[in-house]
Amino acid sequence: MLKVCCNNQLKFRYVLADSWFCSNENMMYIRHECGKHFLMATKSNRKVSLSVEDKEQGHSLSDMQ
Known part of the structure; x- marks a missing residue:
């Protein structure tokens, strides 16, 4: 559905x-x-990193809570 919406602009x-x-x-x-x-x-x-640098260092939002 999303693909159709984007294709139809x-x-x-x-x-x-x-x-x-x-x-x-x-x-x-x-x-x-x-x-x-x-x-x-x-x-x-789930783990979520806000930047590539955070991901490479193994930092995620779940670690900060």
Whole structure:
């Protein structure tokens, strides 16, 4: 559905998705292929890094809580 919306050049900035769709592949597709921003809930057992430097150093948001 998202691919069709982007191909039809619908005007929107953000994609709101449930935690069911919160995967690295989906986030990369939304941000890089569609050029949109996203809001997604994440499960408590997931690790999220805010930058490449944080990821390389092994820092994640779950470590900061």
